[in-house]
Amino acid sequence: MAANGPARERRETRRVDGFGEAPAYVGVVERRPRQPPVPVVLAPGAVELAGPLFGTRDVGPFDADLTRQHPGEPLGERITVSGRVLDGRGRPVRGQLVELWQANAAGRYAHRLDDRRAPLDPNFTGTGRCLTDDSGRYRFTTIRPGAYPWASHPHAWRPAHLHFSLFGTAFTQRLVTQMYFPNDPLLPYDAIRNALPDPDARRRLVAVYDPDLNEPELSLGYHWDIVLDGPAATWTAPASVPAQGGR
């Protein structure tokens, strides 16, 4: 945030009725379009109904284990994060790229703009990639990121979170979002999550502790499923219903 400073960041939040003292993130005011997006009905075959292909070559052997990317062990609590990537009809999104970035255990990013007073970890970069399997499942081993303060408003701390980037079968399904941890006391105060007016939508960003995902003697497991929005590419209609193409 050094390039912009606290004054700039402070203008990115506003108080919203119903959130008590917790403000909601509205973004950088000068970057928000004033016009509503123009609705487009995509014809079958529209390029947006397809999407880029990824392959096993795009993912290296240590890309999905963020604790194994350096010679030494990173500091922090080991976690395993896994779930399924689905489309709106519940179909698995197979073989697609999932990307992850995060702060280290002290809440600092390995990024030049994060100059906060917290240590970097020479054994942790905080970036990962994997491909979903045939059931749409992704899986990362990493460390639980720390919370960190930011200048949006007094006492503002980001709750621990993982940044996720996802592709569907269609370009329309592209998603960048953030995953949170259950029972984090910072969640009700987080302006970024509070940018979502719908409490159910906010809840859908919180993972569930799942002991079945624990790796014995190593990590705590968190389960988080991701549902992609937007029209999908290849809807296989039930036999009795005519296909409707691109909707």
Place this chain on the structure above:
Amino acid sequence: MPLAPTPSQTIGPYFAMALPFPGGADLAPAGHPDAVTLHGYVLDGPGAPVPDALLEFWQAAPDGSPAGAAAGPRRDGDAFTGFARVSTGEDGHYALRTLLPGGAPYLALCLFARGLPHHLFTRVYVRPPGDDPLLAALPAERRATLLAAHDAARPRSYRFDVRLQGDEHHAETVFLHFGGAP
């Protein structure tokens, strides 16, 4: 009953540690004689450059098929991928090398930036569109924001600026909504 979608959250200021990859701006195979440059600036409402935007382009191949070669972070540079991922520089500028799409004459663009709670979709038209229902439905001033400028003196170069927010003097780039939740 459809599943409720996972909502979007801002890409934030730190994505550059994870998302850009070498060769991300090259959709065209290395040394391809038909390669063109598409470039421009991302600007905010007051006209200041946006130095921390991520632009992703997805387009049909020259034969019109919407399926490129493996498009990811470890591409080999030998095949047309259809997918580009580029960040803006300190001056808000981006550039990529591609082959012009066959079929519908546009590249799909998905733009992310710090300060945007949700990504923005738009289209970059690189040829005069014939019968295009989206462009036909827009007033002329707004339609122009989707047309890449073709400099006759530089036949292999196209210019497309994104203006995130308009004012009384500048038209805001048209952003698109494809269905699903806004």
